Amino acid sequence: EAELMVAHGIDDILLANQIVDPKKLQRLARLQRCARVVAIVDCEEAAVDLGAAAAAEEVAVPVLVDIDIGMHRTGTPPGKPTLAVARTIAETPGLQLEGLMGYEGHILGLHPPDEKGAACGIALDMLLETADLLRSQGLESATISAGGTGSFAITAAYPGITEVQAGGGIFMDLLYRDAFHVEELDFALTVVATVTSRRAERVVLDAGFKTLSAYHHPPHPLCRDDLVLDYLSAEHGVFRVAPGREGPKLKERVELVVGYSDSTTFLHDRLVGVRNGCVERVFDVLGRGLVT
Amino acid sequence: EAELMVAHGIDDILLANQIVDPKKLQRLARLQRCARVVAIVDCEEAAVDLGAAAAAEEVAVPVLVDIDIGMHRTGTPPGKPTLAVARTIAETPGLQLEGLMGYEGHILGLHPPDEKGAACGIALDMLLETADLLRSQGLESATISAGGTGSFAITAAYPGITEVQAGGGIFMDLLYRDAFHVEELDFALTVVATVTSRRAERVVLDAGFKTLSAYHHPPHPLCRDDLVLDYLSAEHGVFRVAPGREGPKLKERVELVVGYSDSTTFLHDRLVGVRNGCVERVFDVLGRGLVT
Structure with a gap:
């Protein structure tokens, strides 16, 4: 999908899944010649592999550390484990550390809004505090990416978040309306x-x-x-x-x-x-x- | 899908969904020039529309009456209501009555085998008794189609059934194995x-x-x-x-x-x-x- 987007003129992409397959890593590295495609990494092994692919293709791949802010799906635990992976990225030739990516998917269904807002804040604070930890160690944290359609109203307004990953909201649906209480958007699909x-x-x-x-x-x-x-x-x-x-x-x-x-x-x-x-x-x- | 199959050499197809859209009816009628594509009908209105499309294209469309044998999804009730629709088909220019189609989808999950076999028999008997009713009225009932992968072993062996609609069994899956207790087939997908x-x-x-x-x-x-x-x-x-x-x-x-x-x-x-x-x-x- 990223290759297709680049071929059609989209030149700044966050590929929000960790890539580990050698052939896909090569394709991801090659794609950097045509566009900025930011990768995510949640462990040192993946960082090393991505770095090797980038070096082989003689490109620099921009990378965010995928951090687990409470959803417990992918991502490094906040704090020191994230710092360790960020340091590996910063020290790996071919990789360019850009910051952090989290996803507060576990809070989307909370209601009423103040309860959801509070839980969202707890999750985003894990992300922002870890970003501060990285900065205190001289590591880059310019991009702080989070959120989805079910939380975009909270996350987009949260100080320190630089990027929101809301996508499905372009179409809206009954899950967002009924289960995630998104009221600001109309059904388009x-x-x-x-x-x-x-x-x-x-x-x-x-x-x-x-x-x-x-x-x-x-x-x-x-x-x-x-x-x-x-x-x-x-x-x-x-x-x-x-x-x-x-x-x-x-x-x-x-x-x-x-x-x-x-x-x-x-x-x-x-x-x-x-x-x-x-x-x-x-x-x-x-x-x-x-x-x- | 039927058009694609015909284009690739499959020349005898049961299209097991009732077609009602005028453009699709026209396509279904035209397809008869290249292959035998059997349609199903579960009400007189659909029979009349299909007949009109067939007459306009100057073809004869083979038709089965879709009969409800207990699943309560589509289909005419067994007995006289099915007879009425069958008679309409037989009397409609452009249509060629071939027999009946049912689907005993409601019994697939029953267990143990004797319970499933008994319930399947009750459903298939509704189909076969209605076929006899049609025959007693001089209406064609050569094709008696039923079954799916979850019941193929019973239905295929049932006297009077001429055709089984098992399809998913070519791949098998966990639903068939765990929920429908199909033990004879291996996983292929x-x-x-x-x-x-x-x-x-x-x-x-x-x-x-x-x-x-x-x-x-x-x-x-x-x-x-x-x-x-x-x-x-x-x-x-x-x-x-x-x-x-x-x-x-x-x-x-x-x-x-x-x-x-x-x-x-x-x-x-x-x-x-x-x-x-x-x-x-x-x-x-x-x-x-x-x-x-």
Whole structure:
């Protein structure tokens, strides 16, 4: 995906997954000739390997240390362990230490806002205090990257954070609205399905999990309360008609807000851009399937 | 997908979803000139529309009535309602009634085998009794189609069933093995992932739900019991190392059996065919993304 973005003119990218495969490290190093692609590293071994790839290609790779600020997925523990990895990066030829990256993914679902804000602050403070520790040791910490769509309002305003990684927010979805309480953004991504079978109290759409996905959150019909999702199978979306309502007829189209836009965009080859009810542009999803 | 299959030489297809969109009906009718593509219908309105499309293209479309044998998804109720739709099909110019299609999807998870066999028999008997009713009225019922991978052993052996719709069984998966108790088939589809982050008790693979999917059933590492799935996020598979075990190292590859092969095959552009440890052929997944 990073190669594709660079080929299409995006020249400043944070590749927020640690790369360890030798061939991918080589590709990442080569990409530096065309654009600034910042890598992340969460252990010394990965730093050494990345440095070797950079040196072999005679490039300098900008690097952030991936630090675990409470989500416990990837990342170095805050404080001294992060300092040790940062020092390795700073001392490794071919690598250019730029700062830190964290992700407060564990706080996204907290509510009400003050509780979420407090937990977010605790996580971001781990990041910022470790950045200060690095600075006190003469190590670079210009870039402090964090956040996602579920926390962007808090994280973007937090003093000391220089970069926010919110991405899904461009489309919004029901997970962000219902589970992460993001109220500032509108839904921009929908799937249009057709009623292909109709019984008195049951409506079947031609969109199942192959079209909608639903791993994190179920979809919901847009602007209509007469349909209740029963279940999604591979190619069928099965809905119950709400009591006392008519529901859509056979052949009628139903527009669905997706549950989690990340789960939908990688399924499709094209997105249709609609403004004021008119198709304005069809976007090819060029990155689809580029997982290796 | 049917058009693609016909273009690649498959000339006898059951399109097991009811088509209602006028443009798709036209495409389905035109496809008859190149191959036998059997349509299904579960209401008179759909039969009339399909007949009109067939007549406009001057073709005869072979049709099965989709009958609900207990799953309550699509399909006409057994008995007289199915007879009424079958009669409409038989009387509609452009349509050629061939028989019935059902799917006993509601019984797949039953266990032990005798309980499953009994419930499957009840469902298939609804199909067969309705077929007899059609025959008694002089209506064609040569094709009696049912089943899936989770019931193929029972359904394929059931007297009177002429066709089984098992498809996923070509790959097998953990859903079929663990939830549907299919013991006769081996796993043929795996995803190879790389350890991209490693802590004492935590292993992160570069395969999350974008690569593995997991909507119906979680994946599991093949032939290794030292990893327990914690969760899948979009691009990370997070596993705990089993107590007292070492687990894989950073950069090590882990092969995963997928949870539900239907959920995996539509994500990828290519499948790599391996026999005796050697890559024998790379298959392009030509049907991927063909949802309209």
